[in-house]
Amino acid sequence: MTIKNTAERWGAVSQLLHWAIVLLIAAIAVIGLTMTDMANGPQKIKIYALHKSLGLTLLTLVVLRLLWRLYAGAPKAVAGTPHWQERVASLTHWALYLLMFAMPITGWLFNSSSGYPLQYFGLFNLPKIAATNPGLAELSESLHENGFWLLLALVLAHAGAAFYHHLFQNDDTLRRMLPGYRRAAPAAAAEPAPAVVAPAPAPENPDAP
């Protein structure tokens, strides 16, 4: 597999970032949805800190992913894809990028405007991105929560489209985002089948009677 994207498929870096980010978002979402109902105490503080540190890790990975995307480009649409589907897919992808930035930033904004400190896995402190402000805290909390439901809806549509292509269109859309897939060589360029070499006849034995 190539490191960089080609016209036909996603390369190793794009694939690694795509699937690592999927797993990370799933973990952050499960933690986010369960932590708010926990009883106050040290356990809750720890789990909130984990949610925030994983969210900041995501922000870093999304920055790297976007830079790589701008540098390495994207494969061309799978052959036979109607133009409207290409447009919808492209719009969905850019909306997903937007939400992948919006989620950590609204979380950080809520944290800062609520007056909470922010540490990265207990290693170092991060600056506040807003002064304490209850109005802004309420707004950013609502954006963070509603943004999550929007992200979930888009991800479900996006994953649904990928499975639809795979199962019903039987095309390469999903396969080319997975490791190990090699496009079959086109028939014209295929290697000719090796000729069957008949074993050479045994030399005549001059001494034979």
Ligand code: HEM
């Ligand atoms: C992709 C990244 C993130 C996702 C998907 C995410 C998702 C969520 C979800 C689903 C909730 C629960 C909302 C609710 O039901 O009230 C939540 C709450 C929260 N998130 Fe995030 N989050 C992300 C990043 C961050 C970051 C980076 C921070 C802080 C720096 C953060 C801070 C918070 C806080 C403080 C809450 C609790 C809000 C409350 O107590 O009402 N999140 N997040």
Ligand code: HEM
């Ligand atoms: C948190 C969940 C997900 C996010 C945020 C996400 C985001 C994205 C983005 C932004 C792209 C466009 C790549 C680019 O242009 O740089 C993409 C492509 C892709 N994603 Fe996802 N994705 C998620 C989950 C999934 C899942 C669950 C599947 C499959 C079951 C999937 C399958 C694909 C495929 C096949 C492509 C390539 C599409 C193509 O070649 O046209 N994604 N994803």
